[in-house]
Every structure is written in structure tokens, then in C-alpha cells.
Amino acid sequence: MLNRIPQKQIYLKRKSDYVQNPISKPGLESIFKILSENENVSMAWNPYGGRMSEIPATETAFPHRAGNMFKIQYSSNWFVPGEEAASDCLSQTERVFEAMSPYVSKNPREAFLNYRDVDIGKNLNSTYEEGKVYGVKYFKNNFERLVQVKTRVDPDNFFRYEQSIPVHVNR
Incomplete structure (x- = not known):
């Protein structure tokens, strides 16, 4: 007979950034x-470059290629249920995220779609303008092309989630 080991519930919220310039030694010390x-x-730092930088940003929906040194994934995991633990961990994540502002992409501060960050916008029935707030962070200049495709393929916006590509209302 096997003994069952109780599983712990893991709670976890994700954010991301892209770094385009080297971070100085004092900058790294500040981060530590x-x-x-x-x-x-x-934080997990995923290096970019190599062959990935040779593929044009418009080749796929994923535009974060040339010009990015690496992607940062911020994570916070906690094992205690409840608002207090969640609030503490999320506040810590936000403090680290804000402290990284001088070292990451700007105008817009870009993000990786697979770590959906609802702090940068969400709305299940996104208007074009609401969707653009998070859309350009995830897709850069590809956002407009994706909106055109979504409008053509799903004009009633049936397939949607809190950060999906919106449709143009004036079809």
C-alpha cells in the first residue's frame, strides 16, 4: 500500500520585462x-540573440527578437492561502518590478504574452483602445496586423479572454 503525501497548494502571480542594454555593475548591485x-x-533571465535576432519581428506574432539582450520573468510563489499572504507576495513583486524600471524597455515597457500580466490591462470585452494598452506591450507593431486578422476571422469577438486581441468595431 502506498502512503499518500499531502500536496501543498502553490500560489504564484508572473510579470515580465525585456532588457535591451547592458546593466552596469552598480545597477546589478542595486538589483541584488x-x-x-x-x-x-x-527572477529568471532568459538570454536572447543568436538566430532568434535574425528573424524579422513581422515574421510571426512574437516580435521580441532583435534588440533584446534577454527577457526577465519575475515570480513569487507562496504556499499559504489567504489575502494577507497574497497581498504581501504581490506587493514584493511590484516593488521589484518597479525597481527594475531603469534597466528595461520603455515606451512601451514590453512584456511576454505567456506570462499574462493583468496589471497592464484587462477587459473581457476589450475595445480597441483598451486592448492596445496591453497589445503593443506583447506584440509591438504586430498588434495592428493581429487586430486586422482577428476582425476578419472572429468579427463578433467570440473567442476572447481578459487580454485577447480586440476587434475593430468599424468593420
């Missing part, structure tokens, strides 16, 4: 300091 002050947050 903010991480040490917010111990529930971790």
Missing part, C-alpha cells in the same frame, strides 16, 4: 539589494 529585501520574489 532589492531582491534581498523582497525574499519571496525570484
